[in-house]
Amino acid sequence: MQQKIGRKILLAALLLVLPLAVGKAANAAAPTPENDYKQGKVYKISPKTKPLKASKYKKSSLYNAKTRNYFTIRSYMEKFQKAGKGTLVLKKGTYTITNTILVPSNVTIIFEDGVKIIKGKKTNKKRMPASITVFQLLRPSKAKKSRVYGRYQGEKNIHFVGKGNVSLNLKYMKYAIGIVMGHNSNVTVDNISFSNMNGAHFIEMDASQNVRVSNCSFKNVKKGSDMVKEAINLDTPDKTTQGFNNAWSKMDKTPNRNVTIENCRFLNLGRAIGTHKYSAKGKQQMYHTGVIIRNNQISNMKWDSPLRIINWKDSIVENNTIQAIKQPGKDDTRGILVSGAVNVAIRNNEISGAGRAIQYIAWKNSGPGSQYPVTYNSLTQSNRDDLATNIGRDLSLGEYYVRICPVYNVFTNAETIDIVRG
Numbered sequence: 001m002q003q004k005i006g007r008k009i010l011l012a013a014l015l016l017v018l019p020l021a022v023g024k025a026a027n028a029a030a031p032t033p034e035n036d037y038k039q040g041k042v043y044k045i046s047p048k049t050k051p052l053k054a055s056k057y058k059k060s061s062l063y064n065a066k067t068r069n070y071f072t073i074r075s076y077m078e079k080f081q082k083a084g085k086g087t088l089v090l091k092k093g094t095y096t097i098t099n100t101i102l103v104p105s106n107v108t109i110i111f112e113d114g115v116k117i118i119k120g121k122k123t124n125k126k127r128m129p130a131s132i133t134v135f136q137l138l139r140p141s142k143a144k145k146s147r148v149y150g151r152y153q154g155e156k157n158i159h160f161v162g163k164g165n166v167s168l169n170l171k172y173m174k175y176a177i178g179i180v181m182g183h184n185s186n187v188t189v190d191n192i193s194f195s196n197m198n199g200a201h202f203i204e205m206d207a208s209q210n211v212r213v214s215n216c217s218f219k220n221v222k223k224g225s226d227m228v229k230e231a232i233n234l235d236t237p238d239k240t241t242q243g244f245n246n247a248w249s250k251m252d253k254t255p256n257r258n259v260t261i262e263n264c265r266f267l268n269l270g271r272a273i274g275t276h277k278y279s280a281k282g283k284q285q286m287y288h289t290g291v292i293i294r295n296n297q298i299s300n301m302k303w304d305s306p307l308r309i310i311n312w313k314d315s316i317v318e319n320n321t322i323q324a325i326k327q328p329g330k331d332d333t334r335g336i337l338v339s340g341a342v343n344v345a346i347r348n349n350e351i352s353g354a355g356r357a358i359q360y361i362a363w364k365n366s367g368p369g370s371q372y373p374v375t376y377n378s379l380t381q382s383n384r385d386d387l388a389t390n391i392g393r394d395l396s397l398g399e400y401y402v403r404i405c406p407v408y409n410v411f412t413n414a415e416t417i418d419i420v421r422g
Contacts, residue, residue: 037108037159037188040085043076047093051075062128066120069095078140080107085157096120100131104139105155111192113164119171132173132200135160136180137187142248150250152209154183162191162216172198172222182237182249184208191215194231197269198222201233206244207254214260219267227270227303227327232261234275234288234312241277241369253279255311258290266298266306274308277365278340280372287313287342298322304330305337310363311375313342317349324353331355331396339363340375347386350422352393357400357419362408374408384417393422 031037047069051057055075063071073088073095080086085106092114098121103109111117121130137155142148160179170176177200181187187208194202194216202218205211218231237244239251266272273293279286291312298306298320304327307317322335335351336358338344351357364374387402404415 031108031157031159033190036110036161036163038087038110039106039108039157040080040083040087042087042089044089044091045072045076046091047095052079054079062123062125064124066096067098067123067125067128070097070099070101070120073097073101074140077101077103077107080104081139081141090115094118097134098123098130099128100133101135102138102140102143103135103155103158106157108159108161110161110163111166113166115162115166117168119169119173119176121171121173132175133177133180134168134170135178136246137182137184138248146247147250148248149183150252151254152183152185152207154185156185158184158186159188160190160192161188162193165193166191167193167195168202169195170197170202172196174198175200177204178202179204180246181205181208181211182244182246183254185210187211189213189216193217194219196220196222197225197229197231199225199229201229201231203232204235204244205233205256205259206235206237207249207252207256208259209257211256211259213262213264215263217265217267218269218272219265221269221302228276230271230274230276230308231266231269232273234259234273234291235277236279236286238277238279238369240371241279241365243277253281253286255279255286255288256291257288259288260292260294261296262292262294264296266296266301268300268302269306270301270303271308272296272298272301272306274305275310275312276308277369278311278363278372278375279369280375283373285311285340285373285375287311287340289313289315291315293317294319296320299324301325303327304333305335307336309336309338309341309344311340312344315341315344317344317346320349322349322351322354325355326353334359337361338377340377342378343380343383345383345386347389350391350393352395352422354395355397356403357390357392357395358387358402360402360404361411362406364408376406376408377404379404387417388419391420391422
């Protein structure tokens, strides 16, 4: 009799514990696109939300109507750093961000339909002028430290997720950048409309791995600004080339790897995606590897080569549409310009409204980084076969072929590969 009672008690205890165990397992589910990459506890804010009380920012002399959104979001990022993870949902409305939001590891920011992020230019506080970046992927506690991260040792598992119509407007602030990545891993940027840049980039990506930028749009560059600046810049942290100026990097020349940019739109810019300086260690070139540029639409570009490949290796550029490239005073614009490419598959792209479709040239940095050796292309037979699948339309020079120039600064007697004439 006592054994039967004991078994009943044990069974009842198990039935009570089982739902709790299942609940914990559900809460611990890995962040995925299906759950909007949610991590940890989920908090919601509106443009009127004030900073968390624990942060004491509301009592700061720097807190005012212009800096409220900055301090509010900052207070949650600091809370998430202490907790180890967290998700912040921004409800519909306009958020003016005057200063840099530092995002730690294991954080997801979800922007609901109708969210507008505006780059604030003034704080009305002399002690805290507005910064030039909106988001940097760095834990807040490292903000004032130097040489914190090298390789891919920085923050990880960070996701920016737009739901519906979501925008990030740099307001043509000079040198402003939307998102700065450095030494990061596992980063998502999805469904955000970036606009109005001036002399910098929408996304600066250095020494980062496993990054996906998808379903985004990038439009409008200020007239008269530096048109060589890409909407998305793939760079290396290197003191010599001066392309990455954040003190918390060890400046170890780490390249990017496993980066996918797909289903995005680029409009009315200088360049869309690319690299404009490369790094080397002695005679060894540093290569960005595993870069995939796929299914993007690029149009009304104001500078040569909206896709600029320098020192990419084992990468793919496919199924992109590039049209209307008009650099003032230049009739030999190119849709894709390639230097230092090693086993890069360029296939099934459609290029129209340019001087030439695709050109390969040996390259050497000018100015900062010019001491590095010339970088050369290396194509496999498969790479050559892939080039023949590209389509050219309305090419003003009438060259329906790819030019491959193997000798530095020599452009005659180039190898040519015919492309499809559309």
